[in-house]
């Protein structure tokens with residue numbers, strides 16, 4: 606494998622390469638101590654149209670998976686869809702020795718992972734991420750669904766048995782989705798590895814034309830950083846909070862403009878740009894961030910807060926964020942690139958900078 610990730614319960618391999626979807630069956634079985642009794646593929650409908658036949662072709666006739674398709678989009682991370690997957694798993698005879706395979710982006714991975722985490726008290730599952738953003742969601746073991754009261758409120762820690770990342774499947778990803786996932790790559794650079802930012806600037810100049818070897822390297826570098834952080838802090842008491850860089854304001858903007866009107870990463874990019882300015886203001890950090898913000902603009906990010914977002918509404922949403930307390934809002938700021946710190950920031954300080 607390209608990488609091996611340690612979780613509390615087990616180690617799991619991450620395979621990153623071109624065209625490994627054609628070897629899905631063998632890669633999964635190299636990983637299992639006993640042969641699986643049955644396989645269930647949970648696939649995003651869009652993704653299935655492109656790649657399902659190819660993934661299925663790797664399975665011998667006697668071991669063909671049962672396939673369950675889910676409509677694409679965040680609206681599939683619901684109790685209804687979760688219930689439907691459980692029912693289909695039961696009706697198709699999945700047992701404790703069966704394996705669920707998530708073929709799709711973060712939505713599919715979270716939903717299928719949560720189904721696997723709870724089906725018969727937990728069965729094994731494999732992530733086959735097909736978006737760039739899913740490099741973030743497919744490692745770390747967080748799975749879950751949404752509730753009417755908020756996103757990702759119902760979930761479980763359940764690390765996968767393996768991650769099979771076929772970079773060739775990213776070829777069909779729309780440009781906004783590239784931008785969404787790439788913001789998380791940049792985030793990993795900001796919180797952990799300035800050299801990654803230099804590498805990105807030198808190697809990735811156009812998100813619609815990235816050579817395959819560069820995609821592989823990009824995925825590997827960014828997953829390595831995420832893996833280090835979650836290995837240190839699997840259940841989010843300390844350093845894992847740094848992954849929230851850019852997300853405090855980012856989540857508020859995303860919710861304020863309405864999910865589906867802006868991608869997650871595009872909102873996080875605005876949040877990162879704001880957090881950099883806040884870091885200079887409150888910590889006196891010297892971050893020389895203009896070059897990297899200019900680079901992000903050349904990739905098509907708009908780093909302005911959308912005109913429809915009222916500043917006081919953004920504050921209300923930040924306050925509601927589960928990571929905040931009293932009149933202060935927990936913010937991930939940077940001392941320097943690669944040196945994050947969790948800081949309690951007053952609402953007045955945030956509002957003042959928003960107003961500028």
Ligand code: NAD
Nearest residue numbers: 651677678710711712735736738739741742747774777778
């Ligand atoms: P997504 O799964 O909705 O995929 C985005 C869109 O791209 C969808 O329309 C999908 O049909 C399409 N698509 C996917 N792969 C494609 C391909 N190869 N070619 C063409 N189209 C393709 O969204 P996402 O951005 O991958 O993930 C977002 C989700 O991830 C959110 O629900 C978020 O909460 C979750 N998430 C989870 C974690 C975690 O740690 N578990 C971390 C970050 C995000």
Ligand code: ZN
Nearest residue numbers: 789852869873
């Ligand atoms: Zn994110």
